[in-house]
Amino acid sequence: MNRRLSWFNVTTLSLGFAFLYLPMLILIIYSFNASKLVTVWAGFSTQWYVSLMGNQQFLDAAWVTLRVAFFSSTLATVLGTMAAYVLVRAGRFPGRTLFSGMIYAPLVMPDVITGLSLLLLFIAINLDRGIFTIVLAHTTFSMCYVSVVVSSRLMTFDRSLEEAALDLGCTPFDAFRSVTLPIITPAVISGWLLAFTLSLDDLVIASFTAGPSSTTLPIRIFSSVRLGVSPEINALSTIMISIVAVGVVSASLVSKRAIIRQRQEELAGVRA
Amino acid sequence: MAQSKPQNVFAPWDDPNEVPLIRFRNVTKRFGTFTAIDSLDLDIYRKEFFALLGPSGCGKTTLMRMLAGFETPSEGKITVDDVDVGPIPPNKRPVNMMFQSYALFPHLTVEDNIAFGLKRSKMSRDEITARVTEMLRLTRLEKFARRKPHQISGGQRQRVALARSLAKAPKLLLLDEPLGALDRKLREDTQFELMDIQEKTGTTFVIVTHDQEEAMTVASRVAVMDHGRIVQVDTPAGIYETPNSVYVADFIGDVNIIEGNASPAGEGRVSIHYAEGAQPIIAAADHIPDGQRVSFAIRPEKIVVGTEPDPDRTNQVRGRIVDIGYLGNVSTYHLELPGGQKFSAQMTNARRLARRDFTWDDEVWLSWTETAGVVLTE
Amino acid sequence: MNLRRLLLIAIPYLWLLGLFLVPFLIVLKISLSDTAVAIPPYTPTLDLSGGWASIKEFFGQLDFENFIWLTQDELYWRSYLSSLQIAAVSTFITLLVGYPVAYGMAQSPDEWRPTLMMLVILPFWTSFLIRVYAWIGILANEGFLNQFLLWTGIIDMPLQIMNTTTAVYIGIVYTYLPFMILPIYATLEKMDGALIEAAEDLGCSRLSAFWLVTLPLSRPGIIAGCFLVFIPVIGEFVIPSLLGGSRTLMIGKVLWEEFFSNRDWPVASAVAVVLLILLIVPIVLFQRNQQRQQEASQ
Numbered sequence: 001m002n003r004r005l006s007w008f009n010v011t012t013l014s015l016g017f018a019f020l021y022l023p024m025l026i027l028i029i030y031s032f033n034a035s036k037l038v039t040v041w042a043g044f045s046t047q048w049y050v051s052l053m054g055n056q057q058f059l060d061a062a063w064v065t066l067r068v069a070f071f072s073s074t075l076a077t078v079l080g081t082m083a084a085y086v087l088v089r090a091g092r093f094p095g096r097t098l099f100s101g102m103i104y105a106p107l108v109m110p111d112v113i114t115g116l117s118l119l120l121l122f123i124a125i126n127l128d129r130g131i132f133t134i135v136l137a138h139t140t141f142s143m144c145y146v147s148v149v150v151s152s153r154l155m156t157f158d159r160s161l162e163e164a165a166l167d168l169g170c171t172p173f174d175a176f177r178s179v180t181l182p183i184i185t186p187a188v189i190s191g192w193l194l195a196f197t198l199s200l201d202d203l204v205i206a207s208f209t210a211g212p213s214s215t216t217l218p219i220r221i222f223s224s225v226r227l228g229v230s231p232e233i234n235a236l237s238t239i240m241i242s243i244v245a246v247g248v249v250s251a252s253l254v255s256k257r258a259i260i261r262q263r264q265e266e267l268a269g270v271r272a
Numbered sequence: 273m274a275q276s277k278p279q280n281v282f283a284p285w286d287d288p289n290e291v292p293l294i295r296f297r298n299v300t301k302r303f304g305t306f307t308a309i310d311s312l313d314l315d316i317y318r319k320e321f322f323a324l325l326g327p328s329g330c331g332k333t334t335l336m337r338m339l340a341g342f343e344t345p346s347e348g349k350i351t352v353d354d355v356d357v358g359p360i361p362p363n364k365r366p367v368n369m370m371f372q373s374y375a376l377f378p379h380l381t382v383e384d385n386i387a388f389g390l391k392r393s394k395m396s397r398d399e400i401t402a403r404v405t406e407m408l409r410l411t412r413l414e415k416f417a418r419r420k421p422h423q424i425s426g427g428q429r430q431r432v433a434l435a436r437s438l439a440k441a442p443k444l445l446l447l448d449e450p451l452g453a454l455d456r457k458l459r460e461d462t463q464f465e466l467m468d469i470q471e472k473t474g475t476t477f478v479i480v481t482h483d484q485e486e487a488m489t490v491a492s493r494v495a496v497m498d499h500g501r502i503v504q505v506d507t508p509a510g511i512y513e514t515p516n517s518v519y520v521a522d523f524i525g526d527v528n529i530i531e532g533n534a535s536p537a538g539e540g541r542v543s544i545h546y547a548e549g550a551q552p553i554i555a556a557a558d559h560i561p562d563g564q565r566v567s568f569a570i571r572p573e574k575i576v577v578g579t580e581p582d583p584d585r586t587n588q589v590r591g592r593i594v595d596i597g598y599l600g601n602v603s604t605y606h607l608e609l610p611g612g613q614k615f616s617a618q619m620t621n622a623r624r625l626a627r628r629d630f631t632w633d634d635e636v637w638l639s640w641t642e643t644a645g646v647v648l649t650e
Numbered sequence: 651m652n653l654r655r656l657l658l659i660a661i662p663y664l665w666l667l668g669l670f671l672v673p674f675l676i677v678l679k680i681s682l683s684d685t686a687v688a689i690p691p692y693t694p695t696l697d698l699s700g701g702w703a704s705i706k707e708f709f710g711q712l713d714f715e716n717f718i719w720l721t722q723d724e725l726y727w728r729s730y731l732s733s734l735q736i737a738a739v740s741t742f743i744t745l746l747v748g749y750p751v752a753y754g755m756a757q758s759p760d761e762w763r764p765t766l767m768m769l770v771i772l773p774f775w776t777s778f779l780i781r782v783y784a785w786i787g788i789l790a791n792e793g794f795l796n797q798f799l800l801w802t803g804i805i806d807m808p809l810q811i812m813n814t815t816t817a818v819y820i821g822i823v824y825t826y827l828p829f830m831i832l833p834i835y836a837t838l839e840k841m842d843g844a845l846i847e848a849a850e851d852l853g854c855s856r857l858s859a860f861w862l863v864t865l866p867l868s869r870p871g872i873i874a875g876c877f878l879v880f881i882p883v884i885g886e887f888v889i890p891s892l893l894g895g896s897r898t899l900m901i902g903k904v905l906w907e908e909f910f911s912n913r914d915w916p917v918a919s920a921v922a923v924v925l926l927i928l929l930i931v932p933i934v935l936f937q938r939n940q941q942r943q944q945e946a947s948q
Contacts, residue, residue: 006757008754009753009754009757009758010754012750012751012753012754013751013754013755013758013766016747016748016750016751016754016827016831017751017769019747019824019827020769020770020773020824020827020828021769021773023781023784023785023788023824024773024776024780024781024784026784026787026788026794027780027783027784027787030787039787039790039792039793039794039797079661079662079665080662082658082661082662083662083666085658086658086659086662086663090655090658090659093659095663098671099659099662099663099666102666102667102670102671103666104937105670106670108881108882108929108933108936109885109926110882110884110885110886110887110902110925110929111885111887111902112885112887112902112905112906112922112925113674113677113885113905113922113925113926116677116905116909116918116919116922117673117674117676117677117922118669118673120673120676120677120680120915120919121669121672121673121676124676136669137669139665139669140665140666140669140670143662143665147662172654173654197775200777201777201778201779203778203779203888204887204888204906207910208909218777218779221779221780221783222779222888222892225779225783225786225892226891226892228786229783229786229787229790233783234787237777237780237783237784240776240777240780241776241777241780244772244775244776244777245772245776247775248768248771248772248775249768252764252768256764
């Protein structure tokens with residue numbers, strides 16, 4: 001369809017995206033500010049990046065966060081994919097309603113409740129808090145996100161592909177491994193990325209479930225932000241925003257190119 | 273019809289010594305309270321091209337899925353080669369299926385799709401390669417071996433699906449609406465290709481279709497299904513010429529149906545009184561009790577339309593032309609009998625159109641022989 | 651049922667039972683307990699070694715004292731009410747801001763749309779905390795907004811925005827905007843453009859075509875977007891604690907302080923239980939809406 005942008009739409013889009021991006025832009029610009037006073041421009045400088053690199057507390061916290069995010073997202077991807085498969089394919093079994101309820105509930109559960117309840121569990125079973133408990137907590141809520149992403153892919157998946165595999169001699173497990181899994185892989189990967197980001201991002205649940213030696217980056221940022229704006233945090237934010245921006249933009253370019261290539265191949269196929 | 277070879281007619285169903293490959297014995301399938309298949313018996317023989325024909329929801333797909341192993345009968349027994357296949361999972365059955373959506377694995381090449389089932393058998397790599405090459409040749413896909421399914425056309429995809437399901441040389445190949453996704457021209461070509469491949473490989477084919485023309489073209493025998501039951505099993509010619517019920521007569525091709533009361537009219541004949549004051553229809557039929565309510569079914573092309581009654585034919589009825597449908601090779605005449613019944617007749621246009629001697633609103637004579645139609649009691 | 655199927659179901663099931671349902675039952679139990687100066691800081695604790703009698707005694711000690719306490723101290727019900735109010739108002743503002751953006755996206759040329767989509771999703775992937783933090787520098791008394799307004803001469807005294815409810819509204823609208831835009835855009839994008847042409851052909855003006863056709867048809871997206879903002883905002887903690895200052899009451903923050911500052915676990919648990927009960931109604935409504943939409947699209 002041929003749609004034309006009216007001045008009204010141009011204005012709303014510009015204002016909307018300015019609202020979304022201006023705060024981050026200011027943050028980035030002022031991370032290069034020479035002054036410690038964050039709102040007064042005193043010339044270009046990268047000193048805050050240098051001092052950030054020397055800040056052992058932040059580096060330790062970043063390392064903890066990355067490990068937690070890696071382990072929890074990997075575990076969550078395995079469990080979430082299993083849960084998605086159970087939801088979409090396992091048919092009826094006792095307690096199915098409870099199961100699907102437990103998959104969807106954490107998505108809308110406020111972080112404070114999830115964090116509090118997990119902390120109380122860890123205390124009740126006398127589990128020392130540390131990286132391990134954060135991983136358990138993050139796995140639990142992010143597996144639900146993974147299973148939502150994967151199950152929506154499974155729902156649009158042509159069931160007869162699996163039946164064809166069975167028909168051609170696969171055992172059900174074999175059919176999953178050689179047909180289903182390769183086809184849903186993109187969804188599984190985006191589930192993993194989502195789980196990874198959620199874990200990187202989480203402040204509240206980590207605050208409840210972390211031990212004294214396992215401070216994550218968001219906890220560290222939060223405690224220093226409470227004292228006010230600091231140029232070091234600006235520098236850190238800039239780094240995190242650029243990593244995400246590079247990641248998202250390149251992912252979308254890759255998928256765009258894949259779509260274009262597929263279209264070209266299809267055209268070639270029709271001509272042949 | 274394709275199978276009407278005068279010598280050496282293929283008709284194992286008429287041979288009492290033949291053992292059927294597949295036997296359904298009293299098979300019932302229920303989904304909850306819905307009965308999809310209702311105590312059904314059916315025999316299918318080796319090398320048959322057997323068509324299951326019926327409207328959607330008649331149970332034909334369920335029947336096929338029970339053969340493939342995706343559904344298990346609620347009651348009754350299905351045997352393949354005298355082995356009860358009930359407890360055998362789909363991956364262990366000597367049966368392969370070609371899916372309606374083709375179900376080609378999108379992440380594998382044409383070659384790998386065809387080799388998929390072979391890799392799960394105890395074949396050596398060389399044997400697999402040889403078999404894949406053979407299948408590619410059979411389906412004329414050599415050039416596309418390394419393409420992915422989304423890179424080939426619909427007709428090619430259909431052939432890949434066929435090659436993949438034939439690769440394991442199954443005892444029985446099931447085809448679920450195999451040509452449904454193709455356009456008309458391609459479908460007709462593919463029908464003959466399917467018959468050719470079936471003959472070459474000697475595999476027993478069971479095809480599910482809702483397209484009566486397709487069933488008539490490809491099949492050695494057709495089973496017409498309705499509401500989980502088989503209404504009639506016969507050769508295409510048998511189904512067309514001697515339907516056993518109004519349902520079958522109506523489902524296959526065009527037909528005129530006239531209801532009336534039968535009375536005996538000499539040896540092997542009945543007369544059917546269908547309207548007050550009208551000459552009764554004389555038709556060949558056996559064992560019809562006097563006064564039985566019957567339906568007389570006659571195909572439009574069995575009726576001769578003329579300005580004069582045809583003295584050679586027993587039945588002669590007056591009618592008025594309501595409409596003429598000109599189809600080029602034939603014309604269909606829509607007529608009304610004096611009693612108000614609608615009737616259609618079909619005549620080949622042997623003469624040029626301009627020289628046709630009747631037109632709209634003309635009174636004409638319809639004539640047909642005693643054996644042109646069938647008398648149905650249900 | 652074979653072993654593989656059993657394992658496939660059992661592993662995620664047991665995980666969720668153990669780490670989602672059981673913890674919540676513990677919260678429920680502690681909310682019925684009493685505060686104590688002990689580790690853990692509440693009584694009773696379940697001691698199974700005493701057998702049946704101790705279990706009986708354990709249940710005998712549970713009571714609704716903490717819930718009664720919640721109704722008596724006005725801090726709690728005021729923060730519940732204020733959470734609801736803040737959530738409702740900010741959802742409405744987010745809708746007002748988000749709808750035109752979603753509409754503009756749906757009207758834009760095909761080749762722009764993936765990019766615009768990406769621009770909406772990008773903030774979602776960046777840290778929530780950082781996005782809230784970015785506003786501190788803008789809204790502070792000597793922040794960019796006040797500097798700008800002073801420079802233009804609109805005001806001659808810095809506005810106190812930081813540490814007010816206004817700052818919380820701004821923070822919420824900013825961080826939750828993508829959740830509003832995306833579902834609305836999804837419904838608008840699916841809409842057949844010929845409908846608008848048909849409406850105009852039948853005599854509607856541009857505006858009345860929008861009002862009579864576009865808006866009603868985008869209702870499912872509006873409802874979904876509103877719930878996606880409203881539900882999480884009720885339990886929001888980061889935004890009120892960074893932007894709202896001590897005067898903004900939100901229940902998530904109260905729970906946090908009850909737990910970490912006052913170390914009153916039973917009351918914190920009771921607050922959590924009530925918060926969850928509060929959330930059940932919108933969650934159920936949201937589920938219904940989603941289900942109806944799914945059925946409609948099939």
